[in-house]
Amino acid sequence: MIYTVTVNPSIDYIVQLPQLTLGAVNRMSYDTKLPGGKGINVSRILNQLAVKNAAWGFLGGFTGGFIQQQLAAEQMTADFTKIDADTRINVKIKAGEETEINGQGPAISAPALAAFKDKFDQLQAGDIVVMSGSLPPTLPESFYRDLIPLIKAHGADFVIDTTGQALLDTLSAQPLVIKPNHHELAALFNVELTGDADIVKYGRKLLDLGAKHVLVSMAGDGAFLITPDQVYKSTAPKGTVINSVGAGDSMIAGFVGTFSQTHDPLQSFETGLACGSATAFSEDLANQAKIAEVRQSIHIDTYHN
Numbered sequence: 001m002i003y004t005v006t007v008n009p010s011i012d013y014i015v016q017l018p019q020l021t022l023g024a025v026n027r028m029s030y031d032t033k034l035p036g037g038k039g040i041n042v043s044r045i046l047n048q049l050a051v052k053n054a055a056w057g058f059l060g061g062f063t064g065g066f067i068q069q070q071l072a073a074e075q076m077t078a079d080f081t082k083i084d085a086d087t088r089i090n091v092k093i094k095a096g097e098e099t100e101i102n103g104q105g106p107a108i109s110a111p112a113l114a115a116f117k118d119k120f121d122q123l124q125a126g127d128i129v130v131m132s133g134s135l136p137p138t139l140p141e142s143f144y145r146d147l148i149p150l151i152k153a154h155g156a157d158f159v160i161d162t163t164g165q166a167l168l169d170t171l172s173a174q175p176l177v178i179k180p181n182h183h184e185l186a187a188l189f190n191v192e193l194t195g196d197a198d199i200v201k202y203g204r205k206l207l208d209l210g211a212k213h214v215l216v217s218m219a220g221d222g223a224f225l226i227t228p229d230q231v232y233k234s235t236a237p238k239g240t241v242i243n244s245v246g247a248g249d250s251m252i253a254g255f256v257g258t259f260s261q262t263h264d265p266l267q268s269f270e271t272g273l274a275c276g277s278a279t280a281f282s283e284d285l286a287n288q289a290k291i292a293e294v295r296q297s298i299h300i301d302t303y304h305n
C-alpha cells in the first residue's frame, strides 16, 4: 500500500490571461480550481494508474471542504486530519509565462498533529510513504525527518520530495527515490550545473549520501534516472504544453507506482516519464488515456561517461 502525505495541501487556482500587467486591473480569460499539494497530486495519478493508495495530511475550512469533495468525486481513499484554519489557496498565473504564488499554509494545532502521527501505527512492512511539499509555518523544519522513525519502525519505505537542508537531512535514512529538478540539484550543492556530466556527478553524490534512486527532472528537456548500477537519460516527448503544474508530482507517482509492483527501476522510470509529460500536456493532471498515449513516445538511453 502507498500512503501519500500532504501536510500543506492547496486549492490550485489556475488563471489564464493574455498578459499580466502589474499595477493595473487585469481580466481573466479562463480560470479553474483544482485540488493541489504535492502528495495529493501523487495520489491522484496513482488512482489513474489503478495503484492502491491513501492520501493523508491536514485539511480545514471551506477550502479543505472543496478538496475533500473533489477527492471523493474521484473515488480516492483519503484520510485527512481535520484542522480549524483554512487550507491555503495557491495562485497559478498563465500569461505567456507561468507565475506561481503559493500560500504559507494554516496553523496546525498540537492535538491535530498528534492525531496525524497516530495514523502511522497502521503501516506494515512493504508499505511506501510518499512525503511531499512545503511545511506550513507552525511545523518544524525537522518534521519529515522526525516521521522517518515512525515509518521505519514498521519496515515501510519512504520517498521524500522536498528541497534544501530538509531533503539532505533525510538521505542517510535511505529514501527509495528522490526527485530534485536540475535547479534544485544545483541549489543543494550550491553549484552551477553546466551539462549532463555535472548533473550525473551531483546526482551520484545524492546516492552516496543514501538515496536508493535519484531522478533529476529537467522539465521540457526530460530527465535522468541515476542508480548505483546504471544511469539512464530520456529527452521529453514533444507535445503542446497546457499546464505543467504537477508534472514533477506525476513523475514521482509514476515511478513509485510501478516500482511498488515491479521493483524494476527502468520500467518505473518509463512510467514516471509518461506521467510527467502527460500532465504537462493536460489541463488538469493527466488521466489514464493520456498517460498511455504519451508512453508510446518515451525513449530511454543508457548514459555513459
Ligand SMILES: Nc1ncnc2c1ncn2[C@@H]1O[C@H](COP(=O)(O)OP(=O)(O)O)[C@@H](O)[C@H]1O
Pocket: 181, 216, 217, 218, 219, 220, 221, 222, 223, 236, 237, 238, 239, 241, 244, 246, 247, 248, 249, 251, 273, 275, 276, 277, 280
Ligand atoms: N514542457 C514539457 N514537455 C514535456 N515533458 C515535460 C514538460 N514539463 C515537464 N515534463 C515532464 O515532467 C517531468 C517533471 O517536470 P519538472 O518540471 O522537471 O518537475 P518539477 O515540476 O518538479 O519542477 C520532466 O522530467 C518531463 O519528463
Ligand SMILES: O=P(O)(O)OC[C@H]1O[C@](O)(COP(=O)(O)O)[C@@H](O)[C@@H]1O
Pocket: 008, 010, 011, 012, 035, 036, 037, 038, 039, 041, 090, 102, 132, 133, 134, 135, 244, 245, 246, 247, 248, 249, 250
Ligand atoms: O508545497 P509547495 O512547495 O508550496 O508546492 C505546492 C504546489 O505544488 C504542486 O503540488 C505542483 O508541484 P509540481 O509542479 O512541482 O509537481 C501544486 O499542486 C501546489 O500548488
